[in-house]
Amino acid sequence: MTVFEVKEGISLALTAVRTHKMRSFLTVLGVLIGVASVIGMVSIITGLNNSMAEQIESLGSNVIYISQYEMVHFGGLSAEERRRKDITAEHAEAIGEYCPSVGAVSPENHYWARGGNQVKYKDNKANRPAVVGVWPDYEIVNNCFAVEGRFFTEGNINFRATVTILGNDVKEALFPNLDPIGKQVRINGKKFTVVGVMEKKPKFLGESQDNYVLIPLSTYKRTYPEDKALTLLARPVSPELTDKAIDEITQLLRRMRGVPYDKPDDFAISTQEDLMDMYKRITGAIYLVMVVISSIGLLVGGVGVMNIMLVSVTERTREIGIRKAVGARKRNILWQFLIEAMTLSGSGGLLGIVIGLLLGEFVGAVTPLAAGVSVFWIILGFSFSVSVGLVFGIYPAYRAARLDPIVSLRYE
Amino acid sequence: MLIRTQDLWKIYEMGREKVNALREVSLEIEKGEYAAIMGPSGSGKSTLMNLIGCLDTPTKGDYYLNDKLVSQMNDDELARIRNKEIGFVFQTFNLLARATAAHNVELPLVYNGTESEVRKRKAREALKMVDLEDRATHKPNELSGGERQRVALARALVNNPALILADEPTGNLDTKTGHEIMNIFKKLHRQGNTLIIVTHEHDIATYADRIIYIRDGAIEKEERKKN
Incomplete structure (x- = not known):
């Protein structure tokens, strides 16, 4: 096979594609869908990787999350899960006291009012921020610090002080050009004094992580007594001690919550690694879907290509006869049609790549994902x-x- | 001796019946000869032409072309012989509809790996021989019947074959155009080409120096023009 034959094969094939535009398009539709789905999905996954994985990393490799239920839950709660007791501040205190590998622990509770939390200063309104009840160790555990004013003291907790620390978004909304420290804001109608402003956090999936106000957990409990279930965040003394800390916490909580030795934990402990695993499971599932869709697409496309090539062989029987009469060998004809089939499916693939890239661009434009494909x-x-x-x-x-x-x- | 056949048989099996398309055909054609094979339809002249043209192999017997035993060759070897030694002209022209005249003429050269530049030059020369250089970029459907047959002739000539084999070359042309084509054949013969024309029209056959009459798969008689 010569270079010329390849070139001629491709140009013959392109002519055939041009003469039968619709037919060729329908033929390669399967290939197109297959390739477009691969490129589209890959670019979305790349986008997820770019934002999600980075964000999960940024949570810190050594934060331990202790909660009543698994952080990501598939399906409804089981009977056992519904019977689970709340995680309480007593658990947090005990962890701080009896787990030597835990360096800091901070319970958190998030309040979501119906229709969103109202946080106001005079006429300025924040955009429905989260209200979070925390302990002084919040700063250490989350590795996020107050940049203006100060954080809560033990005294604020003990006296259930009506003080608050603002996330950066709330500060911007309520005090665009004013020093917020010492000002009085209303959180769901109740007056709080601003004592600090938190540093900015990086965006997560393009969403700001700074739309919140912190209040002392004791104040939170009195203000929203109906909401008792806490999430505990713990930080081990050093990253190497993460596993040991998890062991200690598990033993302690099982004892405190009276879990019989032959029963599984009635709480969930997860780390950034677990989140990463979860994330990998999700992207793995996306990859699987992608492989299935594209395989079906390519198979259907392949059958379409085979069908149309059989038609083409029949239509061009005479041409084959002419070529053979002037000296084409079997392999010349074989390659001519193989090149034609490859050109056909390849052009479907190119279209698919373009559509897949556009799909990625579209997803990148309408969502915060930085979609892209290598x-x-x-x-x-x-x-x-x-x-x-x-x-x-x-x-x-x-x-x-x-x-x-x-x-x-002789074929007519 | 360019062509020598010895007791060629071609037997087709049609179900249970055996049809003897050719029976013991022994034929010799010298280099530079101009021969016509004549016979009514069904006489076996097309079968003979297919064998001589190396498009088919005999059931029995030997066929030597240029002293090479082609009756024993496989498909690829036959393709090489067709490419090198034989130029075909068909009744229905058999041009590639989507290709230009020049490209059609180049086709045999494509299959022996001739370089693009050489191909283009040779195709131009071949088209010049049939007075069709100015139609090089036209496609077959933009050409008249006579012009198409001239393109086919140029294609047959382009590889400088040992033998030009024409199967009813005037069958699809009006009488005047037919004779124009036959005059080109005459010119080619004068230039030293070996020509075999298969026809059932007597006045076409008389252009040749030698007429071989076929009937019922066998050579019936021969006539030679006296010079």
Whole structure:
């Protein structure tokens, strides 16, 4: 096979594609969908990776989350889960006291009023921020500190002080050009004195993480007594002690909550690693869906290519006869039709790549995901689409190559 | 001796019946000869032409082309012989509809790996021989019947074959155009080409120096023009 034959094969194929635009498009639709789904999904996953994984990393590798239920829950709660007791401040205190590997522990409770929390200063309103009840160790555990004013003291907790620390978004909304320290704001109608402003956190999935106000947990309990379930955040003394800290917390909580030795934990402990695992499971599932869709697409596309190539061989029987009469060998004809099949499916693949990239761009534009796709996947998508033409083109090309020149020359 | 056949048989099996398309055909054609094979339809002249043209192999017997035993060759070897030694002209022209005249003429050169520049030059020369250089970029459907047949002739000539084999070359042309084509054949013969024309029209056959009559798969008689 010469370079010229390849070039001629491709140009013949492109002519055929141009003459039968609709037919060719329908033929390669499967290939197109297959490749587009690969490129689209990959770019979305890349986007997820870029934001999500980074965010999970930024949570800190050594924060331990203790909660009543698993952080990510599939399906409804089981009977056992519904019977679970709340996680309370007593648990947090005990962890701080009896777990030597835990350096700091901070319970948190988030309040979500119906219709959103109202936080106001004079006429300025914040955009429905979260109200979070915390302990002084919040700063250490979350690795996020007050940049103006100060954080809560033990005294604020003990005296259930009506003081608050603002997340950056709330500060911007209520005090665009005023020093907020010492001002009185209303949180769901109740007066609080601003004692500090927290530093800005990086965005998570494009969402600001700074739309919240902190209040002492004791004040929170008195203000919203109906909301008792806490989440505890603990930080081990050093990252190497994470596993040991989890062991200590588990033993302590089982004892405190009276879990029989032969029963599983009635609480959940997770780390950034667990979140990472969860995330990988989700992206793994997306990859699986992608593989299934694209396989079906490529298979359907392949059958379409085979079908249209068989039609093309029949339509061009006479041409094959002419070529054979002037000296084309079997393999010349075989390659001509293989190249044609590959060009056909390859052009479907190229279209698919374009559509997949546009899909990624679209997702990137309407969501905070930084969608994008690497050259590797584009090359892979293209190679796959060409291979489909090769594999499904073999049978039609073989039939063409085997045609008897005399019969084909007489074919009407 | 360019062509030598010895007791060629071609037997087709139609179900249980055996049809002897050719029976013991022994034929010799010298280099530079201009021969016509004549016979009514069903006489076996097309079968003979397919064998001589290396498009088919005989059931029995030997066929030597240029002293090479082609009756024993496989498909790919036959393809090479067709490419190198034989130029075909068909009744229905058999041009590639989507290709230009020049590209059609180049086709045999494509299959022996001739370089693009050489191909273009040779195709131009071949088209010049049939007075069709100015139609090089036209596609077959933009050409008249006579012009199409001239393109086919140029294609047959382009590889400088040992033998030009024409199967009813005037069958799809009006009488005047037919004779124009036959005059080109005459010119080619004068230039030293070996020509075999298969026809059932006597006045076409008389252009040749030698007429071989076929009937019922066997050579019936031969006539030679006296010079």
